[in-house]
Amino acid sequence: MTQSSPRLLVRKLSSAVLHEVSFELAAGEIVCLRGPSGAGKSRLLRAICDLDENHGEVRLDGTSRESIEAPRWRRLAALLPAESTWWEDTPGAHFPRHPPYSPQDLGLGAAILSQPMARLSSGERQRLALLRVLALEPRVVLLDEPTSNLDAENGRRTELLVRRHVDATNASVLWITHDASQAARVGRRTLTMDAGTLA
Amino acid sequence: MSFIHLSTTDLAIAAALVALLALLGPVRAAGLSRQLLVAGLRTAVQLTIIGYVLKALFGHAGLLWVALLAAVMLAVSGYEVRARQERGLRGWWGYGAGGIAMFVSSFSVTVFALVVLVGAQPWYTPQYAIPLLGMLLGNTMNGVALGLDRLTQSAWEHRDAIEARLMLGEPWEVAIAHDQRQALRSGLIPIINAMAAAGVVSLPGMMTGQIMAGAPPVEAVKYQVLIMFLIAGGTGLGTLAAVWLASRRLFDHRHRLRLERLRDRR
Numbered sequence: 001m002t003q004s005s006p007r008l009l010v011r012k013l014s015s016a017v018l019h020e021v022s023f024e025l026a027a028g029e030i031v032c033l034r035g036p037s038g039a040g041k042s043r044l045l046r047a048i049c050d051l052d053e054n055h056g057e058v059r060l061d062g063t064s065r066e067s068i069e070a071p072r073w074r075r076l077a078a079l080l081p082a083e084s085t086w087w088e089d090t091p092g093a094h095f096p097r098h099p100p101y102s103p104q105d106l107g108l109g110a111a112i113l114s115q116p117m118a119r120l121s122s123g124e125r126q127r128l129a130l131l132r133v134l135a136l137e138p139r140v141v142l143l144d145e146p147t148s149n150l151d152a153e154n155g156r157r158t159e160l161l162v163r164r165h166v167d168a169t170n171a172s173v174l175w176i177t178h179d180a181s182q183a184a185r186v187g188r189r190t191l192t193m194d195a196g197t198l199a
Numbered sequence: 200m201s202f203i204h205l206s207t208t209d210l211a212i213a214a215a216l217v218a219l220l221a222l223l224g225p226v227r228a229a230g231l232s233r234q235l236l237v238a239g240l241r242t243a244v245q246l247t248i249i250g251y252v253l254k255a256l257f258g259h260a261g262l263l264w265v266a267l268l269a270a271v272m273l274a275v276s277g278y279e280v281r282a283r284q285e286r287g288l289r290g291w292w293g294y295g296a297g298g299i300a301m302f303v304s305s306f307s308v309t310v311f312a313l314v315v316l317v318g319a320q321p322w323y324t325p326q327y328a329i330p331l332l333g334m335l336l337g338n339t340m341n342g343v344a345l346g347l348d349r350l351t352q353s354a355w356e357h358r359d360a361i362e363a364r365l366m367l368g369e370p371w372e373v374a375i376a377h378d379q380r381q382a383l384r385s386g387l388i389p390i391i392n393a394m395a396a397a398g399v400v401s402l403p404g405m406m407t408g409q410i411m412a413g414a415p416p417v418e419a420v421k422y423q424v425l426i427m428f429l430i431a432g433g434t435g436l437g438t439l440a441a442v443w444l445a446s447r448r449l450f451d452h453r454h455r456l457r458l459e460r461l462r463d464r465r
Contacts, residue, residue, distance in 0.1 A: 049366065050453050050455065051362065051365065051366065051455055051456075052455070053451075053455065070370075070452075070453040070454040070455075071365075071368045071369060071370045071454055072368065074365065074366055074367070074368045075367075075368035078366070078367075078368070079366050081363070081366065083359075084363070085359040085360050085362070085363035086360075086363075087357075087360040087363070087364070087377070094367075132367070133367070136367065136368060
């Protein structure tokens, strides 16, 4: 690939709710995505990781998305949805054998991995879901309000872990947030979405 | 062989039992009276017709006529499978997934049994071919209908978990595997129960029929055992095929869950 290929290139991406969305992410860049509820922010993340029907051009380091098998693509451009879903009895059963980050990195006890899922709070689940998606070691991380259920301190821990992951792997991040101060802390650049298009 | 002929009056008295049941308060309150009477009527009419069809067919044992009747039976069972789905697949696939599965399993098992096991001359002799196919198709239809209904219901209920698994990079085959196992279990449990209870709790219909018609009990038992095994094979293969085809249809080439391909709950 040429040196000039962006990490993620999105060109004229359209779906049922998106209208010709185009933007680029550089390697190691964290970009915030903001906009009113119903603007299509979550839909954009779902379209990029190819969970909803969509058309347009999406490239990762110059390689077209369609040339990569969908399951592998979703590991390369991984989505953390606003609501996490768990299907095994314990959180640990959803993780690979050697995840890159531990629960302690987000202020959780190590024993939490063997707790019954039903006993976990929404904030604990949200942090575990971030650890689960980072365990895929994605090159693009698509985050849908990853700190919405967290207090200020754990919100900061989450921001720091994402930053640490970016520094370690040179991954790029597209981060939906409603919090202007969070956008100012984590991203150098902000994209604003309204009615299915980028402003 | 000798057996006691039943008169029309005998049948009418038995029919009165169904009519009486349909008139009972709780049955009416559950809205089952109409269904019960319609189903009873269908039994009488359909079986009478098939009785005369078989009588005519036994006269001229042409392969074409046997194949035609088999095709009609398959078409009806495809329709019945679709009618029993709470959320079946939309469009052609609503018939196709079950229909293809039943065709592949029931027909292949029937032909196998006729050629290799029964060995009648010619192999499509209607006296053996039609009853065998009928029993296989009837039971396979149950398995396929139960399996498909469970699969689509389960996929609908677990759509968040299935999508979460897709998001984590699992291929569709893995993301739906849990629901497929449940569906296969639903489809196969009736025949497993029937085999386990045969002769202890229940005396299967075909065997009792043969015995009442004067066949030696041990000969009738041999036929029944054969039938049970064929039904198990046909139901298992049919349910497997139907569940695989339908779950394939729930995803597209990019491993996306496509629940809009299911009908709305009726």
